Amino acid sequence: MKEKKFSILCCALAAAFAAASAHAGASDVQCETVIVGAGGAGMRTAIALKEAGRDVILVEKLAFAGGATNLAATYMTVVGTKEQAAAGKVLSLDDYVARQKKINPNMNEKRIREVRGASQETLDWINALGANITRAISDYQVGTADGRSLGSTIVKAMKSKLDAVGVVPRYETRAVALLGDKTRVTGIVVKDKTGEYKISAKNVVLATGGYAAGQEAIGKYAPQWKGLPSTSSPGATGDAIAMVEPFGASLKFMDVVRMNPSVYSANGRNLSLSAARAEGGIMVNSDGKRFCNDYYTDYTQLSRWMMEQKGSIAFIVIDDKAMQKSKRLQGFKKQGVLLQSDTIEGLAEKMGVPAANLKETLVTYGGYVRDGVDKQFGRKHNMSIDFTTPPFYAAQTHPGIQVTLGGIEVNDDMQVLNKQGKVIEGLYAVGEVAHDGLFGTGPTAINIYYGKKVADHILKTTR
Numbered sequence: 001m002k003e004k005k006f007s008i009l010c011c012a013l014a015a016a017f018a019a020a021s022a023h024a025g026a027s028d029v030q031c032e033t034v035i036v037g038a039g040g041a042g043m044r045t046a047i048a049l050k051e052a053g054r055d056v057i058l059v060e061k062l063a064f065a066g067g068a069t070n071l072a073a074t075y076m077t078v079v080g081t082k083e084q085a086a087a088g089k090v091l092s093l094d095d096y097v098a099r100q101k102k103i104n105p106n107m108n109e110k111r112i113r114e115v116r117g118a119s120q121e122t123l124d125w126i127n128a129l130g131a132n133i134t135r136a137i138s139d140y141q142v143g144t145a146d147g148r149s150l151g152s153t154i155v156k157a158m159k160s161k162l163d164a165v166g167v168v169p170r171y172e173t174r175a176v177a178l179l180g181d182k183t184r185v186t187g188i189v190v191k192d193k194t195g196e197y198k199i200s201a202k203n204v205v206l207a208t209g210g211y212a213a214g215q216e217a218i219g220k221y222a223p224q225w226k227g228l229p230s231t232s233s234p235g236a237t238g239d240a241i242a243m244v245e246p247f248g249a250s251l252k253f254m255d256v257v258r259m260n261p262s263v264y265s266a267n268g269r270n271l272s273l274s275a276a277r278a279e280g281g282i283m284v285n286s287d288g289k290r291f292c293n294d295y296y297t298d299y300t301q302l303s304r305w306m307m308e309q310k311g312s313i314a315f316i317v318i319d320d321k322a323m324q325k326s327k328r329l330q331g332f333k334k335q336g337v338l339l340q341s342d343t344i345e346g347l348a349e350k351m352g353v354p355a356a357n358l359k360e361t362l363v364t365y366g367g368y369v370r371d372g373v374d375k376q377f378g379r380k381h382n383m384s385i386d387f388t389t390p391p392f393y394a395a396q397t398h399p400g401i402q403v404t405l406g407g408i409e410v411n412d413d414m415q416v417l418n419k420q421g422k423v424i425e426g427l428y429a430v431g432e433v434a435h436d437g438l439f440g441t442g443p444t445a446i447n448i449y450y451g452k453k454v455a456d457h458i459l460k461t462t463r
């Protein structure tokens with residue numbers, strides 16, 4: 001009995017010692033690279049540096065890893081992968097780039113070619129960690145095999161790898177300031193439960209995500225959207241933007257945000273139902289009518305169209321064919337998010353929309369799906385539901401702020417630039433915090449690619 005007590009005491013002391021050495025409390029420390037933010041971009045950089053045997057500290061202000069990456073609902077943007085080829089969903093890089101430039105003429109063509117050209121490498125990397133993101137949704141989208149949430153799948157896979165290579169994030173540790181001067185950054189100041197301390201480093205990587213959930217930052221940089229709910233992580237408050245401003249960093253396109261046209265709000269929670277549209281769902285207004293191309297790829301424009309409808313709302317409507325395909329939709333059903341009926345008339349009654357209108361909308365759209373042409377609004381993607389398979393489901397949605405697309409200006413290696421276009425030495429920004437010229441066209445894939453590229457640059461330049 002005595003022996004057992006002694007061994008329990010030893011285990012407890014060992015655990016306490018391990019925790020203490022993993023985090024030395026409020027005393028200053030040094031490392032080669034400190035990464036701020038344990039989301040997709042930050043974890044990718046940390047994994048690559050640690051795998052190469054480098055000295056890394058990863059700080060995260062929340063009590064868990066993943067940030068907004070955890071919330072990425074539906075698809076990774078990739079083109080020309082073998083998964084897409086096998087499903088007959090083929091698109092050349094040139095055609096993809098032309099499509100993107102048409103949507104956004106400010107897009108950095110060199111970088112979009114670079115990132116999308118590495119689509120297969122990106123997908124293979126995350127799948128080798130067990131993610132199983134193999135289902136070709138369209139010629140530019142790949143999702144999890146069983147329709148599970150994309151983001152939590154990515155985070156689970158990356159976090160296991162982070163554990164395996166031995167990076168232990170310092171949780172509940174918020175970076176509050178940069179050290180150094182306007183030409184070179186030499187570390188950060190962080191704050192945790194025990195107080196403030198400095199982390200001196202040759203390289204500081206800001207991977208803090210965007211500011212979609214920061215009402216103050218939205219009010220300052222994108223005031224036209226202020227007051228709308230956000231679907232992003234509570235950590236997405238734009239801390240790094242305030243940290244780099246005194247260092248003269250250039251900020252670009254700060255007013256450009258991506259809205260989510262499919263936000264369901266209840267009990268103070270904002271949930272993205274984008275997956276329902278990706279699985280083929282359509283949007284109808286409170287008259288039971290479609291009002292736009294409901295898979296238009298510019299979500300902010302979709303939100304604008306939605307805000308022109310009565311009450312600035314729309315309903316997403318799906319049938320059981322979509323439900324059967326997707327674990328995520330099954331999850332929404334379990335959470336009580338969806339209205340449900342065996343008949344279109346019954347669903348219309350629950351939605352409070354005219355039944356005759358809804359019936360006409362769904363029957364007409366079903367014909368478009370069978371013919372492969374949306375004669376009304378020219379929808380081109382994810383036309384898979386013809387509304388012949390009951391039960392039918394709907395949810396009332398409104399727009400919300402999802403992703404911020406402007407940020408800290410960076411060069412091709414994600415080094416931060418000042419307002420004169422010169423590199424601020426020792427400082428990188430990667431992920432949603434950066435304006436990398438790609439305007440968030442598939443952030444989860446961009447982060448995997450550029451997170452590694454930051455690490456490669458550090459490996460090359462820091463001895």
Ligand SMILES: Cc1cc2nc3c(=O)[nH]c(=O)nc-3n(C[C@H](O)[C@H](O)[C@H](O)COP(=O)(O)OP(=O)(O)OC[C@H]3O[C@@H](n4cnc5c(N)ncnc54)[C@H](O)[C@@H]3O)c2cc1C
Nearest residue numbers: 037039040041061067068069073074175209235431432444
């Ligand atoms: C609802 C929703 C659906 C989406 N759907 C998709 C999708 O289908 N496909 C897709 O590709 N993308 C999607 N996105 C976008 C994508 O998830 C994000 O843009 C991307 O994952 C951001 O990754 P990141 O690593 O830059 O930031 P994050 O993952 O947000 O990580 C940043 C981390 O930094 C931490 N942090 C912030 N400030 C500090 C500080 N001062 N000190 C320490 N830590 C700090 C945060 O807490 C967070 O953990 C979606 C986003 C949302 C919100």
